Amino acid sequence: MTAAAIPIRSDASLAFVNYQMDHAYDEMFVTVGVPREHYRALQQTLLGLAPEELRKIQQAADLTFLHEGITFTVYGSKEGTERIFPNDLLPRIIPASEWARIEKGLTQRLTALNLFLRDIYHEGRILAEGIVPRELIYSCKHFRREMRGLNVPRDIYVSICGTDLVRVPDGSFAVLEDNLRVPSGVSYMLANRKVLKRVFPTLFRDYGVWPIDHYPQALLATLRTMSPENCAYRNDPTTVLLTPGVSNSAYFEHAFLAQQMGIEVVEGRDLLVHDNLVYMRTTAGLRRVDVIYRRVDDDFLDPLRFRPDSILGVPGLFNAYRAGNVTLANAIGTGVADDKAVYAYVPQIIRYYLNEDPILPNVPTFLMSDNTHRQHTLQNLEKMVVKAVGESGGYGMLIGPQSTAKQRDEFRALILADPRNYVAQPTLSLSCAPCLIDGEVESRHIDLRPYILMGEKVTIVPGGLTRVALRPGSLVVNSSQGGGSKDTWVLRDGDPTGGPGVA
Amino acid sequence: MRPPRNFYVKTFKREAGMLSRVAENLYWMSRYLERAEHTARLLDVELQLWLDQSPEVGAGRWRFLVDALQVAGVQGRLDPLQLAETLVFSRANGSSIVSCMSAARENLRHVREQCNSEMWEQLNKLYLQVIDRRAEEGWILNSHELFRAVQEGAHLFQGVTDATMSHGEGWQYIQLGRYVERTHTLAALMDTHFRRAAPATDLPVDSAEYLSWVGLLRGCAAFEAYCKAQTAEIRPLRVAEFLLLNPELPHSVRFSVDRMNAALHVIGDLTERREKLPARIAGRLRAKLSFSQIEEIMEEGVGTYLENIRGECAEIHAAIHQIYFDYAIDAELAS
Numbered sequence: 001m002t003a004a005a006i007p008i009r010s011d012a013s014l015a016f017v018n019y020q021m022d023h024a025y026d027e028m029f030v031t032v033g034v035p036r037e038h039y040r041a042l043q044q045t046l047l048g049l050a051p052e053e054l055r056k057i058q059q060a061a062d063l064t065f066l067h068e069g070i071t072f073t074v075y076g077s078k079e080g081t082e083r084i085f086p087n088d089l090l091p092r093i094i095p096a097s098e099w100a101r102i103e104k105g106l107t108q109r110l111t112a113l114n115l116f117l118r119d120i121y122h123e124g125r126i127l128a129e130g131i132v133p134r135e136l137i138y139s140c141k142h143f144r145r146e147m148r149g150l151n152v153p154r155d156i157y158v159s160i161c162g163t164d165l166v167r168v169p170d171g172s173f174a175v176l177e178d179n180l181r182v183p184s185g186v187s188y189m190l191a192n193r194k195v196l197k198r199v200f201p202t203l204f205r206d207y208g209v210w211p212i213d214h215y216p217q218a219l220l221a222t223l224r225t226m227s228p229e230n231c232a233y234r235n236d237p238t239t240v241l242l243t244p245g246v247s248n249s250a251y252f253e254h255a256f257l258a259q260q261m262g263i264e265v266v267e268g269r270d271l272l273v274h275d276n277l278v279y280m281r282t283t284a285g286l287r288r289v290d291v292i293y294r295r296v297d298d299d300f301l302d303p304l305r306f307r308p309d310s311i312l313g314v315p316g317l318f319n320a321y322r323a324g325n326v327t328l329a330n331a332i333g334t335g336v337a338d339d340k341a342v343y344a345y346v347p348q349i350i351r352y353y354l355n356e357d358p359i360l361p362n363v364p365t366f367l368m369s370d371n372t373h374r375q376h377t378l379q380n381l382e383k384m385v386v387k388a389v390g391e392s393g394g395y396g397m398l399i400g401p402q403s404t405a406k407q408r409d410e411f412r413a414l415i416l417a418d419p420r421n422y423v424a425q426p427t428l429s430l431s432c433a434p435c436l437i438d439g440e441v442e443s444r445h446i447d448l449r450p451y452i453l454m455g456e457k458v459t460i461v462p463g464g465l466t467r468v469a470l471r472p473g474s475l476v477v478n479s480s481q482g483g484g485s486k487d488t489w490v491l492r493d494g495d496p497t498g499g500p501g502v503a
Numbered sequence: 504m505r506p507p508r509n510f511y512v513k514t515f516k517r518e519a520g521m522l523s524r525v526a527e528n529l530y531w532m533s534r535y536l537e538r539a540e541h542t543a544r545l546l547d548v549e550l551q552l553w554l555d556q557s558p559e560v561g562a563g564r565w566r567f568l569v570d571a572l573q574v575a576g577v578q579g580r581l582d583p584l585q586l587a588e589t590l591v592f593s594r595a596n597g598s599s600i601v602s603c604m605s606a607a608r609e610n611l612r613h614v615r616e617q618c619n620s621e622m623w624e625q626l627n628k629l630y631l632q633v634i635d636r637r638a639e640e641g642w643i644l645n646s647h648e649l650f651r652a653v654q655e656g657a658h659l660f661q662g663v664t665d666a667t668m669s670h671g672e673g674w675q676y677i678q679l680g681r682y683v684e685r686t687h688t689l690a691a692l693m694d695t696h697f698r699r700a701a702p703a704t705d706l707p708v709d710s711a712e713y714l715s716w717v718g719l720l721r722g723c724a725a726f727e728a729y730c731k732a733q734t735a736e737i738r739p740l741r742v743a744e745f746l747l748l749n750p751e752l753p754h755s756v757r758f759s760v761d762r763m764n765a766a767l768h769v770i771g772d773l774t775e776r777r778e779k780l781p782a783r784i785a786g787r788l789r790a791k792l793s794f795s796q797i798e799e800i801m802e803e804g805v806g807t808y809l810e811n812i813r814g815e816c817a818e819i820h821a822a823i824h825q826i827y828f829d830y831a832i833d834a835e836l837a838s
Contacts, residue, residue, distance in 0.1 A: 255616040259617075264521075270523070283521055
């Protein structure tokens, strides 16, 4: 940027010297050197700090993460499998008006998706009317036949949802994907906030940011409203978090959330089923369990019903579930609604059940099972992002513009061999935000994952996890693929710079 | 130590018991940390003694260390560097300081949600500090710092735990692990010492033996306490009595068994278990220590006495396991 665009102190830092802007939407700047209103105070703070100071702050924050053990596990890497989750110190700031729209859009979307799940596991009206093709649902590997006709408490299948939003070049938000099975990352949202409040206390206070610290309490309240009807103490159900164990990549989060909620983290081996009742093994004997916040995939929940080689699950759990003696959150079989091919139909799903237009649009999506779509995609592979429908975490993806001819050929073959298994989207220019890279401020691509809770009511804590593609130019934000995260500040009102004490 | 019986009844309703797996993890975490601290203290003490000793005596002390720490599979001539590798850094030796620290951390990591972040941070920091070090030529002369760090880190962890964790059932398993381990290691250390030393009498030791008795006292973190109680004059019989039967010294066998008992009683009440096998065995051991005279013990043979204590420790451990951690499910469902 040109230093002349804004007045700066003569001893001010050169923080923004290497800040680049391209055609992507920039969260901070309108044009080079001219920040958006809600980013001005942040810019002033940064310009007042020397690079060494910035570096020192970042190091102190990294150390906090390491000592507190805020880590995740990378599968398939040999050297120490625990890594700290890279945290970027510069907050991503969302004005109140933008957030209000996001909130409405997310509530609408999850309400419709829950109605959709209820429908396809019961009457299947939407299929009968041909709005969503029957074969698309029945060919989905996350569709669970076992769930047909089974009623879940409050008819809510997805109680915890993490929806990935991106901001496209015109500045509007679009939904990139829904995570309706076991969305993760919320603990990093809370950890980032804790660190940021320590690092920029004055800035934080002056900005007037909505708090997010009540998330664990809201989650617990949501889980408790989901207690099974057969439960002896409907208002005081025994609630536990079921984890695959300490070697799972998200174990830190499981432990953290359970601690914050004051519930037990259990592994499959802590639970047992007798006469369709679920118990956990305690030092005082066996205790009934009513609600399970499960962070274990469907496949591994019950070796008697799903994968027989699973040692993470609890034999007999599905029968207890079917008997209505225990609630699983999320319900079994929700993956069918976040299948990337079903995703393409979500706008129609919203219109069908709610009779409303979607507030948050989808990203254009081409189904490879559709001849015209496929043709178009195969001819333009180098411009497209291709995704396997049932995958998550950035695995099984081709990013056209950054791919080699060999990778494209591989995907071409994969698509032709199993068209149902793939979708393609035009390569999106995710919006950019300033990030602190080695004492300087540089631009990186980001997305946003807010967390939606649905029980007796819908709760969305203002903010979410802003994920950052840390490699310059990269569009992949997944933690497993070298992404990081930053704190997300949703403002109480639109004019943060008006407050007193803002430098 | 033991709260009144109705103390728990009046508080808000809280289900009895905790996850067995979690209790077991806390128990083992505590045992491993205690073991790491004990090994570090012995090494620290030996290192100081070594500087004052002739090479021949020094070589004998290394063998003593191996026996006192019950390290299996160390034969023949002992090379200090290799020994250090075994006792401090080896991953193959499950009782080396590094192995113990990893195991303690791993056990705590599995139940992170049960402890406070302060506890986890303290243990994690200590772990990172320990695995950062490597055995090198001449390391032993510079490793005082490492041994201090382990001891101090363990004390700090204990302090943080006592100050921040609620003293409920989980905390009791941490106490239990510490004192079961301490009773066991103290008994092993004293046994090894008494087998080598001349029969303990109530006469001051000569200068040739002086260092090894001071070593024993320091190995039990008891030298200064002994001096306060008995002056600096080392009389073997009094040392033996002090380390075995003193009810106030944190590293005496009696003190450890008292604490073990207190923890078992509270756990028995909190879990509302009628079957209190572990508390019964521990109570018997406690009674023995409370009413023993040191002269009698010496007459019967201190070796046998200490061996019995180790045996009873193992029994208590097995009973804890059987009653609280890994009980048969059929019997539970029937009751």
